[in-house]
Amino acid sequence: MxxxxxxxxxxxxxxxxxxxxxxxxxxxxxxxxxxxxxxxxxxxxxxxxxxxxxxxxxxxxxxxxxxxxxxxxxxxxxxxxxxxxxxxxxxxxxxxxxxxxxxxxxxxxxxxxxxxxxxxxxxxxxxxxxxxxxxxxxxxxxxxxxxxxxxxxxxxxxxxxxxxxxxxxxxxxxxxxxxxxxxxxxxxxxxxxxxxxxxxxxxxxxxxxxxxxxxxxxxVDTDVFTPGDRAQARRDLGIPQEAIVLGFAGRIQALKAPDVMLSAVARLRQLNPELGDRVTMVVVGGQSGTGMDYPQWLRELSRDLGVSDSVKFLPPRTGPELAQVFRACDAVCVPSHNETFGLVALEAQACGTPVVATAVGGLTTAVADGHSGILVDGHDETAWAGAFNRLLTDPARRELMSAAAVEHAGNFTxxxxxxxxxxxxxxxxxxxxxxxxxxxxxxxxxx
Structure with missing residues (x-):
């Protein structure tokens, strides 16, 4: 064959x-x-x-x-x-x-x-x-x-x-x-x-x-998705400079699993309260697919989990505006249940932002595990919280991953x-x- x-x-x-x-x-x-x-x-x-x-x-x-x-x-x-x-x-x-x-x-x-x-x-x-x-x-x-x-x-x-x-x-x-x-x-x-x-x-x-x-x-469009000034990106989005920022960009539907990020941060607050309380989550996207049946489900979940004060919801955006969101983040989350590739993961890495993603489908190619980001098996909130904890408490590792992320994304044009x-x-x-x-x-x- x-x-x-x-x-x-x-x-x-x-x-x-x-x-x-x-x-x-x-x-x-x-x-x-x-x-x-x-x-x-x-x-x-x-x-x-x-x-x-x-x-x-x-x-x-x-x-x-x-x-x-x-x-x-x-x-x-x-x-x-x-x-x-x-x-x-x-x-x-x-x-x-x-x-x-x-x-x-x-x-x-x-x-x-x-x-x-x-x-x-x-x-x-x-x-x-x-x-x-x-x-x-x-x-x-x-x-x-x-x-x-x-x-x-x-x-x-x-x-x-x-x-x-x-x-x-x-x-x-x-x-x-x-x-x-x-x-x-x-x-x-x-x-x-x-x-x-x-x-x-x-x-x-x-x-x-x-x-x-x-x-x-x-x-990935490496003319648009490039590393930039993180401080300016946070000022543009109204995010405190001292915050630890996790980002999500994509359609708000069960397949893309933005709820995993919210649940993991709620769990992180239990495991490491000092770190968890500093986390700001930025969710960029609109309703899609099964999410259309529950237009407020993610906001309601954030309230139920007690993290609504830490979530910033933004409408969908592309190009330079989306790149600026990625630059503001310490890590971008791609917790999808399935992805044939996952362009968001590539775009975030091109901006110098490490990615935490599910180890499924094309994400195992889009993210170099341990090099440009972290791949997590499954969607257990404790496992995801642990991945966040390891990455967010180690600035030196994030810096190395940031450089590696740009290099890795450069292989895909x-x-x-x-x-x-x-x-x-x-x-x-x-x-x-x-x-x-x-x-x-x-x-x-x-x-």
């Missing part, structure tokens, strides 16, 4: 070296727009991934057209958001009030909109389709046969894996999604996995062909991610053309 492809790229090399005549990529992101604010609703790391890789592709002279579902009547049918990047807002169902689990009912409408847009273009307009998440994969599955181009698919999250790592109060992913993922994974010409762990999950749980899997880690994607696109195109030629020869020989 062949292993998934893992390509080591030279960080100094041009990502455009694998372009090989590629002109235009259709990216499908049905359930969330790359222009949406990450950290709320269904927007998160995938939005960042789509937009950042599109930017890098455009910089290589490859045009990118992104198809997403329209969620407002004010959105234009198509808009050029940056040179070389066009976003198409496809009408598929009501603009508002449609939950992600309702979107399968609109896959036909969305796919029709994608096909109609391409039908108005010259023949052979797109060279490859890159679908993101299983819903988009179904649209890509039909479009690839209609356009005679390969389908490259990124799952971003997998239902079977999520269901194996559910939080206590979370709802399992529906069986329809499981079946849908199995179909897309079987039909895609190439699968992009964020880590070797995700590649193994695709093979183990979905019987994916290892030869069609390319392991391509996401990146969108430049490298895009270089690998270009190779994956090229390989998929060559395989498809080779298969078409072989099919044509077989057809002629049988006459």
């Amino acid at each position: 062949r292993s998934p492809r893992r390509r080591e790229l030279n960080p100094a090399a041009s990502p455009c070296s694998g372009r090989s005549g590629l002109r235009r990529v259709a990216m499908l992101s049905m359930h969330t727009s790359p222009l949406a604010q990450p950290g709320t609703g269904d927007a998160g790391g995938m939005n960042v991934y789509v937009l950042q890789t599109a930017r890098q592709l455009a910089a290589c002279g490859v045009e990118v057209e992104i198809f997403t579902r329209a969620t407002s009547s004010e959105q234009p049918p198509s808009a050029q958001v940056e040179p070389g990047i066009v976003v198409h807002h496809v009408q598929a169902g009501p603009f508002e009030g449609l939950a992600k689990n309702d979107l399968p009912s609109q896959m036909c409408a969305f796919t029709s909109g994608v096909l109609r847009t391409e039908a108005a273009k010259p023949a052979g307009y797109f060279d490859v389709i890159h679908s993101h998440y299983w819903l988009s994969g179904h649209a890509g599955w039909l479009a690839k046969d209609r356009w005679n181009v390969p389908l490259v698919h990124s799952a971003h999250t997998l239902a079977k894996v999520k269901n194996l790592n559910l939080a206590e109060c979370d709802t399992p992913e529906p069986f329809a999604r499981v079946v849908g993922e199995e179909q897309v994974i079987a039909e895609a010409d190439a699968l992009v996995a964020n880590t070797s762990a995700e590649a193994d999950e695709l093979i183990t749980h979905y019987r994916a062909d290892p030869a069609r899997i390319a392991v391509t880690p996401p990146g 969108w430049r490298r991610t895009t270089g690998d994607l270009l190779h994956t696109y090229r390989d998929a195109i060559l395989r498809q053309r080779s298969a078409a030629r072989a099919g044509a020869r077989l057809s002629q020989s049988s006459r």
